[in-house]
Amino acid sequence: xxxxxxxxxxxxxxxxxxxxxxxxxxxxxxxxxxxxxxxxxxxxxxxxxxxxxxxxxxxxxxxxxxxxxxxxxxxxxxxxxxxxxxxxxxxxxxxxxxxxxxxxx
Amino acid sequence: xxxxxxxxxxxxxxxxxxxxxxxxxxxxxxxxxxxxxxxxxxxxxxxxxxxxxxxxxxxxxxxxxxxxxxxxxxxxxxxxxxxxxxxxxxxxxxxxxxxxxxxxxxxxxxxxxxxxxxxxxxxxxxxxxxxxxxxxxxxxxxxxxxxxxxxxxxxxxxxxxxxxxxxxxxxxxxxxxxxxxxxx
Numbered sequence: 001x002x003x004x005x006x007x008x009x010x011x012x013x014x015x016x017x018x019x020x021x022x023x024x025x026x027x028x029x030x031x032x033x034x035x036x037x038x039x040x041x042x043x044x045x046x047x048x049x050x051x052x053x054x055x056x057x058x059x060x061x062x063x064x065x066x067x068x069x070x071x072x073x074x075x076x077x078x079x080x081x082x083x084x085x086x087x088x089x090x091x092x093x094x095x096x097x098x099x100x101x102x103x104x105x
Numbered sequence: 106x107x108x109x110x111x112x113x114x115x116x117x118x119x120x121x122x123x124x125x126x127x128x129x130x131x132x133x134x135x136x137x138x139x140x141x142x143x144x145x146x147x148x149x150x151x152x153x154x155x156x157x158x159x160x161x162x163x164x165x166x167x168x169x170x171x172x173x174x175x176x177x178x179x180x181x182x183x184x185x186x187x188x189x190x191x192x193x194x195x196x197x198x199x200x201x202x203x204x205x206x207x208x209x210x211x212x213x214x215x216x217x218x219x220x221x222x223x224x225x226x227x228x229x230x231x232x233x234x235x236x237x238x239x240x241x242x243x244x245x246x247x248x249x250x251x252x253x254x255x256x257x258x259x260x261x262x263x264x265x266x267x268x269x270x271x272x273x274x275x276x277x278x279x280x281x282x283x284x285x286x287x288x289x
Binding site for chain 1: 106109110111112115119126127129132133136137140141142143144145146147148149150151152154162163166167169171174175178179220221222223224226227228229230231232233234235236237238239240245248249251252253255256257259260268269270271272273274275276277279280281284
């Protein structure tokens with residue numbers, strides 16, 4: 001009984017510390033930017049963060065998984081360019097990836 | 106765990122490392138590494154939070170997931186962020202996340218492989234949809250191309266999710282380069 005209890009105490013500690021790390025990274029950007037005037041080069045940098053990070057997150061899925069994923073990604077982007085609602089765009093990606101995998105692409 | 110360590114990426118990595126005796130320090134350091142992208146994300150969202158009272162910032166930033174951040178950044182292109190909008194986008198995700206984590210833990214393998222119905226691609230599809238909204242011409246193309254190439258190279262050569270930082274920072278560096286070119 002004590003054994004299991006001791007193990008779970010460690011689990012809790014690990015989880016709380018990990019949560020603290022995540023929160024620290026999320027909060028540090030706010031601290032970093034406190035009192036910084038955003039213009040010129042700084043603005044260009046910050047403007048680039050969303051497209052750049054979004055791309056980096058999905059690049060392995062899109063380019064390194066298989067042809068089905070790459071083609072589905074292109075189809076999704078085309079639908080998105082035509083300003084389809086978010087849900088329609090996501091469904092396009094999901095349906096086309098299933099279809100393409102089904103075709104053995 | 107899903108309620109406190111509110112980020113998918115770190116949890117997946119941590120589950121891989123979960124053994125007895127628990128490598129707590131390794132877990133904590135790895136979580137820090139996996140979460141470094143949040144520094145970029147919160148720095149970029151910071152300037153859009155000015156319409157929201159400062160006292161709220163430490164609270165709402167807890168809910169800054171990749172998804173909430175992406176949607177909030179997209180919204181900020183069109184109109185100023187409000188407290189209501191941010192909370193509405195970000196907070197419902199939180200119980201959804203840990204309740205569905207719990208559900209998944211109970212149902213487990215009975216659910217089968219999510220790839221069969223393409224659910225594994227839904228996240229990428231959503232990010233593509235949001236990404237398209239950030240298009241502002243060829244300079245955005247340069248940022249995206251640089252980030253994609255760096256992320257793929259990073260995925261091949263770096264451990265864990267460091268490819269995100271590599272791609273993210275490469276894209277920003279390219280943005281600065283093309284920015285100065287334009288002004289010169």
